[in-house]
Amino acid sequence: MTTETRTEILRYSAFTTDPAAGNPAGVVLDATAIDAERMLAIAAEVGYSETAFVTARDDRQRRFQVRYFSPLTEVPFCGHATVATAVALAERIGAGDLLFDTAAGEIRVATVIDAEGVAQAELTSVPTRSRPAGDEELDAALGALGWARADLDPALPPHVAFGGVEHLVLAAATRARLADLDYDFDGLAAVMRTHGWTTVQLLWRESADRYHARDPFPIGGVVEDPATGAAAAAFGGYLRAIGEVREPATIRVRQGEDMGRPSELTVTVDPADARVRVAGRAVPIAD
Template identity: 45%
Template sequence: MPTEVLRYTAFAAEPGGGNPAGIVLDAEGMSDEEMLSVAQQVAYPETAFVVARTHDGARLRYFSPAAEVPFCGHATVATAVVLAEREGSGTRVFSTAAGDVVVDTRTAADGSVQVAMTSVEPETRPIDPVRWERLAAVLGLVVGDVDEGFPVLESFAGNWHPVVVLADVELFHQFRFDPAALAALKREYGWEGTVTVLHRTAPLEFEARNLFPAGRITEDPATGSAAASTGAYLRAVGAVSPGSRVVIRQGRHVGRPSVLLVDVPEVGGITVTGGATPIA
């Protein structure tokens, strides 16, 4: 029997925006090879597979066209929207390879679903100087390009992401990179998420470019795991106060404008809020 794949876009700021995800609701019994094959055929940044239903939610696995990834935020949000549309809104717990993720869904009067996704316990760590030197070389950056007060760190909220904040807006928009070289570096260092490059546009607003070379994809339009990791990063460097809501705009460099709302509590998981809609 052919596998039914639902297609949704998450975090869209306007029609045609957001990050597309595949969702397979009945993946119990599918092999790793079958899931990877489906993800390759779908050819989105990630496809989420519901491999089991639990008493309070579901167990999910995620595949990009290249490999399995521990966690994918936008596909999690899309899956939460699908389940809310079919089974009703409320709170669910999704079990993932990165840990348990809580999704709270609310349905508006117009039928649209909003999802507040709270990450696993985040971590940050200084980036090894050699790692930063090699990453900067691939991105064509030098130390002086980094915004003062925003040290380069690795941040985790489901996946490890190097986080780089650039001071100059023109450099942020115009830098180039070699996708093959970056993909090799990511594999070597275990960066299973994106390389997150930010520019601050207001005290609590950032524009993001999330670099994710996988197959034909080089840059992610909207990255929930990176948004959560960004919230953890900003908390770690003291750039936000507890209870702040950070607005992250992403995707215009690839023609898919997106908005992610990031709530940063004093401690614990970071909450990323957004919605998802079917792709015609």
Template identity: 50%
Template sequence: MTSRAVTPLRYAAFAAAPGGGNPAGVVLDAAALTDAEMQAIAADVGYSETAFVTSQETDAAPRHVRIRYFSPVAEVPFCGHATIATAVALAERHGTGEFVFETPVGDVVIATADGERGIEASFTSIEPEVTDLDNAVLDRLLRLLGVTRADLDLQHPPRLSFAGNRHPVVVFADRAVFDGFTFDPDAVRALMDEQGWAGTVTTLFAVSEAEFDARNLFPVGAITEDPATGSAAASVGAYLRALALVRPPARITITQGAHVGRPSVLQVDIPAIGGITVTGTATPIA
């Protein structure tokens, strides 16, 4: 049972088709909830993340809210798909337009507008950072996936990318290896916790210069892979810009979720400087 008779909303973000997308819980009135109560609600919902609006809109700032994110086991600094879901939920109630979310990693601007498939939301990440991925840590990760450096795409070297959460980014050269690798969720989770990777392990296959297929590893509870990861999509955009693998301004498409039966699509806009913008839809789950 959830605390204080709170009934979380449930949305699927970034769905490419009915039944797709990444489910997120949304609590629009969490100002009175304690940390323990928010954690209990997130565990009860059971999705990879639940978003909690911890301040109500005010007359002085009617579209500026504070927000926090919890997985079933811990608070996370930022969550892209839950941000999209919350923005759509707010736009349904207060009209489309721009919102500002005050998150644990900084203010994030979200634009909402009516689209062909309902309300679309676009968040612009905080200023990203891309750094080298320690060679020893990379080798440990690859061993956990049952692959080697020979399986990686030489044009897309591994990096650690941050646009709200830290994501190791690993790109495979062969589609069959990308589709077929398996992993021990507990072992991957242990490495992620050790390294402070609060987001996902982001693995990619480059379909073209402007399209990538993604598998985002996120072992938490019964979940092993995330169907759609907005923070990882922003980190991928930052990664491509930092390595000069795109010519900004550029747009790429990331498809995700097919490996877990929830097909998803994320649009990523990469400007020459500043935050990366990720766009998608969110629809209520009955």
């Protein structure tokens, strides 16, 4: 029997309780015999923004080595695929704390299953950081997006934020600007490759604890992510860095709405801790 026929690929939608919403992820819970080339091929076949592969596991210690692949490349960390993988594991080995060893570092994930049998996972990011975006970086990104500086919210400065991988964070001045996303796919991908960004996180602030987000992901071969846990972690660090969060706070991020795949991400930020917690539910997608 070949490796291809043995490989079980699970499909989950993260940051939602509706399989038709949220961000779908592939999950391979036994990838011990699969090499990187095959993982990339599987991710391309699945076609989701990321597929997670558990390449080593210790169920007794609840510790797992995880790699993440988009259809085009391996990425060091992916939040929604982490949530999907954690939920898949909780459904099979029971709820509780998990530890994922990733290329970005150790990621602790707490899982619970509610009375209705729906699982939730809350990941704790690696230490976050954030810095102002340079003029050259900003102008290149805005040019590819077809945005102007006047389209940005002056109260939320452009930054490059890190929560396992780097993201350019741009806050739109209006909800209408965020909704009107029609960008140069190849042009933005080139800018992102130059600067090492995994997504561009576009946001609009509805209130102090409620944001709307969109995340172009052209370097992964995907026009847009319906929910981006890694970017949400980076965003929490961004809010801490710019002084928008001065005491422990919970932020709700609504993403995917403009794609018809609404997602809800819960971001918990403590100004005294560089790590950010990101929580959401996940449900299986029927074959």
